[in-house]
Amino acid sequence: MYLKYKFIIIIIFLIHGCKQEKTNYFPSDLNAKWLYSISIHSSYKNEKFLKRIMITNVKKNKKDGKIELSKLYSDGSYYTYEIDNNKVFRKSVVLAFNEGIVEPVQKVVYPDKNFKVKEWETQEQLFLVKGFQPPLRNFKPQSKITMNYKVSRRNFKFRSKNKSFNDCIEIEGEGKTTFIADTRSGPIGVDVVNTEVLCNNVGLVYQNRSELTNASAFGNMELKKYLIKKGD
Numbered sequence: 001m002y003l004k005y006k007f008i009i010i011i012i013f014l015i016h017g018c019k020q021e022k023t024n025y026f027p028s029d030l031n032a033k034w035l036y037s038i039s040i041h042s043s044y045k046n047e048k049f050l051k052r053i054m055i056t057n058v059k060k061n062k063k064d065g066k067i068e069l070s071k072l073y074s075d076g077s078y079y080t081y082e083i084d085n086n087k088v089f090r091k092s093v094v095l096a097f098n099e100g101i102v103e104p105v106q107k108v109v110y111p112d113k114n115f116k117v118k119e120w121e122t123q124e125q126l127f128l129v130k131g132f133q134p135p136l137r138n139f140k141p142q143s144k145i146t147m148n149y150k151v152s153r154r155n156f157k158f159r160s161k162n163k164s165f166n167d168c169i170e171i172e173g174e175g176k177t178t179f180i181a182d183t184r185s186g187p188i189g190v191d192v193v194n195t196e197v198l199c200n201n202v203g204l205v206y207q208n209r210s211e212l213t214n215a216s217a218f219g220n221m222e223l224k225k226y227l228i229k230k231g232d
Contacts, residue, residue, distance in 0.1 A: 025169060025198040026088050026113040028069045030060045034203065035228045037161075043219040044132040052228070086112045101125065102142045115169050119150045124175070128211040128221035129190060131181065136217045141179035145192050149173040158197050160206055161226050167200035181217070188215045202230055 033056045040049045052074075059070035059080075067083040068091070076096030082089045088110040093101060103125040111117040124147050131139035153170040173194040178187040190213050197206040207225040 022201075023114045023167075024201055025115060025203060026083070026110060027201060027203050028057060028060060028067055028083060029232060030057055031232060032057045033229075033231045035230075037226045037228050039224045040128065041222045041224075042130070042132065043221075044216075081109070083113065086114055086116075088113050099127075099140065099142070103144055115151050115154075115171070119148070121146060121148050123147070124192075124194075126177065126179065126190060126192070126211055128209065128223055129179075129213060129218055130221065131217050132219065133217040136181050139181055141181065141188075141190075143177045143179040143190070145175040145177040145190075147173040147175040147192065147194065152195075158199060158205060160197075161228065163205075163227070165197075165199035165202055165205050168197055168205070169199075170195065170197050181215070188213055188218065202227070 033054060035052065035054050038051050038053060041047070042049075054074040056072050057069060058072045059068075061068045065084070068080065069083065070078065070080045072078055073096070078094040078096075079090065080092045082091050087108060090105065090107055090109050093105050095101070103123045107123060108120075109122070111120045124145050125142050126140075126145065127142070129141055131137050149171050150173075151169060152172045153168075156168050156170070158165045158168040173192075175192045176189065177192070178189050180187055190211055192209070192211050194209040195207065196204060199205050204225075205227040207223065209223045210220065211222075212220045
């Protein structure tokens with residue numbers, strides 16, 4: 001009888017272990033593609049900008065248990081990541097536009113792609129805030145932010161744009177920073193809030209990021225990103 005129960009316990013453990021191994025919120029399949037719809041809304045004159053972007057896993061190497069994965073964006077940008085013991089580390093970035101990166105290029109993006117780690121901290125930068133009034137029209141600050149992230153929901157179904165995704169996880173991040181636009185006015189404060197929904201074997205399906213100021217020349221900016229289609 002003891003051996004029978006022991007055998008059952010082992011089977012349950014193996015099934016649970018296999019299920020855990022199949023959990024993957026950062027898919028690395030070669031040639032996998034994600035098509036996103038992006039809207040950027042400005043509180044200044046209530047303007048909205050729309051665009052689409054395709055992201056493709058174009059290169060994948062595995063060595064010493066580590067995966068090196070490169071992603072090509074349809075705007076020409078090129079990102080390379082290293083996945084080691086489920087940690088997603090960004091190794092390099094080549095941007096197709098003139099704006100640079102002030103946050104660390106090499107950094108941990110997700111401390112665990114299965115999100116067993118519930119809270120973490122990472123460096124990001126402003127990329128939405130933009131000046132809309134002279135003499136600051138089109139001025140874009142790129143101050144660094146320390147973002148504090150946490151897992152806010154797990155194992156839920158997410159519905160977006162008439163599509164439904166199972167086994168999803170939601171992460172929320174908050175941070176504060178300042179920037180100098182005009183030496184006569186002093187530093188301008190920015191509150192940053194970022195929410196992402198990632199689903200098992202799909203990856204990022206939704207993002208909502210806000211960069212909020214109290215300056216009339218800049219106002220508030222909000223980005224919404226929706227997954228339209230994922231293909232292989």
